[in-house]
Amino acid sequence: SSSLSSKYSKTSQPHVDHRVLATAQKLFTPSPYAPGSPLFLPNGTHVINKLISFLRAQYRQYGFREVLTPNIYKKSLWEVSGHWQNYKDDMYEVRGRGATGETEGEIGEDESYGLKPMNCPGHCLLFKSQNHSYKELPVRYADFSPLHRNEVSGSLSGLTRVRRFHQDDGHIFCRPHQIGKEIASALSFVDMVMNTFGLGQYRLVLSTRPEKDFIGSIELWDSAEAQLRDALNDGRRTWELNAGDGAFYGPKIDIQLQDSDGKYHQLSTIQLDLNLPRRFGLEYHVAEGEPDYNPDTPGKATPVLIHRAIFGSLERFLALLIEHYAGRWPFWLSPRQGIILSVQQDEAVLRRVQEALVQFSGFHPVDGDSGDIQPLSSSETTFLIDVDTSNQSLGKKLQRAKQLKYNLIFVLGSRNLVDGTIEVDVTGQMQSGGDNTLGKFSQVVESHLGMGF
Amino acid sequence: SSSLSSKYSKTSQPHVDHRVLATAQKLFTPSPYAPGSPLFLPNGTHVINKLISFLRAQYRQYGFREVLTPNIYKKSLWEVSGHWQNYKDDMYEVRGRGATGETEGEIGEDESYGLKPMNCPGHCLLFKSQNHSYKELPVRYADFSPLHRNEVSGSLSGLTRVRRFHQDDGHIFCRPHQIGKEIASALSFVDMVMNTFGLGQYRLVLSTRPEKDFIGSIELWDSAEAQLRDALNDGRRTWELNAGDGAFYGPKIDIQLQDSDGKYHQLSTIQLDLNLPRRFGLEYHVAEGEPDYNPDTPGKATPVLIHRAIFGSLERFLALLIEHYAGRWPFWLSPRQGIILSVQQDEAVLRRVQEALVQFSGFHPVDGDSGDIQPLSSSETTFLIDVDTSNQSLGKKLQRAKQLKYNLIFVLGSRNLVDGTIEVDVTGQMQSGGDNTLGKFSQVVESHLGMGF
Ligand SMILES: [Zn+2]
Numbered sequence A, B: 001s002s003s004l005s006s007k008y009s010k011t012s013q014p015h016v017d018h019r020v021l022a023t024a025q026k027l028f029t030p031s032p033y034a035p036g037s038p039l040f041l042p043n044g045t046h047v048i049n050k051l052i053s054f055l056r057a058q059y060r061q062y063g064f065r066e067v068l069t070p071n072i073y074k075k076s077l078w079e080v081s082g083h084w085q086n087y088k089d090d091m092y093e094v095r096g097r098g099a100t101g102e103t104e105g106e107i108g109e110d111e112s113y114g115l116k117p118m119n120c121p122g123h124c125l126l127f128k129s130q131n132h133s134y135k136e137l138p139v140r141y142a143d144f145s146p147l148h149r150n151e152v153s154g155s156l157s158g159l160t161r162v163r164r165f166h167q168d169d170g171h172i173f174c175r176p177h178q179i180g181k182e183i184a185s186a187l188s189f190v191d192m193v194m195n196t197f198g199l200g201q202y203r204l205v206l207s208t209r210p211e212k213d214f215i216g217s218i219e220l221w222d223s224a225e226a227q228l229r230d231a232l233n234d235g236r237r238t239w240e241l242n243a244g245d246g247a248f249y250g251p252k253i254d255i256q257l258q259d260s261d262g263k264y265h266q267l268s269t270i271q272l273d274l275n276l277p278r279r280f281g282l283e284y285h286v287a288e289g290e291p292d293y294n295p296d297t298p299g300k301a302t303p304v305l306i307h308r309a310i311f312g313s314l315e316r317f318l319a320l321l322i323e324h325y326a327g328r329w330p331f332w333l334s335p336r337q338g339i340i341l342s343v344q345q346d347e348a349v350l351r352r353v354q355e356a357l358v359q360f361s362g363f364h365p366v367d368g369d370s371g372d373i374q375p376l377s378s379s380e381t382t383f384l385i386d387v388d389t390s391n392q393s394l395g396k397k398l399q400r401a402k403q404l405k406y407n408l409i410f411v412l413g414s415r416n417l418v419d420g421t422i423e424v425d426v427t428g429q430m431q432s433g434g435d436n437t438l439g440k441f442s443q444v445v446e447s448h449l450g451m452g453f
């Protein structure tokens, strides 16, 4: 449903659909030329990029390394992975000169391509391209590639039912006895994300081996499930069992958010996979005496694959956040962090507005060829500050700035020129959450005005 | 050519092809399942992400705002832009349920899609989705979307001839008299990038209105060309004229790098476009009395579009940098910033190595569920530090670390435990260039060891 996230909103305001808020805040716009794939305007792109930077920082802590993989792969890859057989209707086929789709068989020029609906096969190719010793496992890849799934058009809506989306996708290749620790890390990651975004109650659901038609040995399933249970028991969240409800290729843990009616909604999944590593013939080197040493395949063992996402679809997570914050972005995510309003429009005031803009935003805008430009350091924090020096009354400007939900409104008039002050009105959510930019901004204001806020 | 960039290398070492260096440094790997679209390993992805962060910081200075646009658009969009008529053979066609390609005409479910070879049509849709006053122009969009062009397979090679790539693509929508200032800014951007990456000599080539079959009025061409000439004359680089060699839709400036033989190679282009704004019916509101006010279309005017890229293809630019630096990445871009080697492998030394790893990298790795994890702030700088605590001799470890081209090699043995020191060997290029992470790292080392390097 397109308003799935509505019930998570903690504000007492009436619920507003994310599509309505997105239009008011210029976050994204739909187009009939790209059904199910909204175009993100600068403000929406800013929030998505902030979510990605947040995740990238966490990936450092959690030992993931980001990779960048192709968007289209020849049909034969999807046959190896099994998607061509089982997922064909939901996949787009890509054709062109040299990829007419008219031949069958080998990896060849005339095979058509599949537009990728998921990253796992590409990550298997990456894993396979390198030699791996048991000492360097787990190997953890993360990927923000665009994904395409051919949803039927009747179900498309805003950011919650789309055909093109990005996941905070990750794949862990590990040794069988490492499953427990990886699951514990993943659960701790989930918990940290939920706390950071203030997303309240959630539960975990473990789905275990189906009665029949599963692949892999019962011993491996039993060991894996025992490690999943231990990790769940060691965690601090309630969990439930869905006995026999796992996929044929491995058990999984679903993460479900509770809404204000007590109902649970699927957010993301941690899925074990005993199938893809075998289909791709993945292996790592293992020394005799190690627990995963198998005399039948001396020196070689097959890794376990764990698919995991925390946000799931970034687009869907963004929709959830838009409604959760009711458009009032916390400072660190906000595309409208501050605005400077002029009380009068005389030259002295306008000059001071421009000066304050440079001080608060953290950079000098380049206008034409103004001599030797130094690169702006990408490790410095800058801020999104606008100005309103129009001829409207201050009352009108204040009203507009509040409607646009700026976090901070600065007011600058001729009487501020005398003592070098600025009036500051804190109108937005100022908690920082995922970074320390709020503290940095406070320091910036303090250093230029001799006062914090 | 695949070794186009070889001749820019300033080192006296024999030239090594970027594909060879990329394998040694684990930057990317090709796959027969994705011809012309190499898979980027973590190290290569790290460098690409650094290039993107660098550009994002510059976009703040230069007034660009990033957008995120679809990868596939219905055929009718490519008919509006003219690509379907003129570029069809180089474009991939995307089909699927509801997009069979069997019907013609309206924007409809059964139309097939084109996989985008460029971002301009999407940016025109974005511009058109909003109302624009002459006061807010220029509007500048930047986009790092993956692009696909169906190059013939014989020409594919490494990162220089690919089918999938990313551009530092930007489109400026401006008023006719704003062209000059935009071009001056773009030229200053080019110059700043060349200096930052140490890319030596380049020249600029202006191509002007063709004799016939051009679109737009001669007055607009003349004014545009005069503004381009002025911007070129005001700049600090030599430029040449290619009279009559412009496209039918606008004049352009090519940026060409000079190699050590004195030969020039195309890097990127700044291209004016009088065609797409008309095809898409783009307009902005303009008040009477303004220079672009036209009584024939009262209140409305058509913007000029400027296509511009500085790096051009990020993949091609990466290939150029790999060869230019001969694999010795400057500290700020390096995927191997430092490594800590243990002299002995006793527990006290190994404990100190782990401690130094946390201090130097700037974060605690999460291992399993270790209690309440705080998010790692995405505005803090962290560093890529590895350890080698294998049982090999220190000599072997040093040799390997140098082969792998770490910028800094730290050596830690039992005698360092007494006085809390670490030996530091600076083996890489330490200039910082695009950010101030080198200074930050020096501070980190100083604060933990009481010494810089
Ligand atoms: Zn997966």
Ligand SMILES: [Zn+2]
Binding pocket: B118, B119, B120, B171, B307, B308
């Ligand atoms: Zn373009």
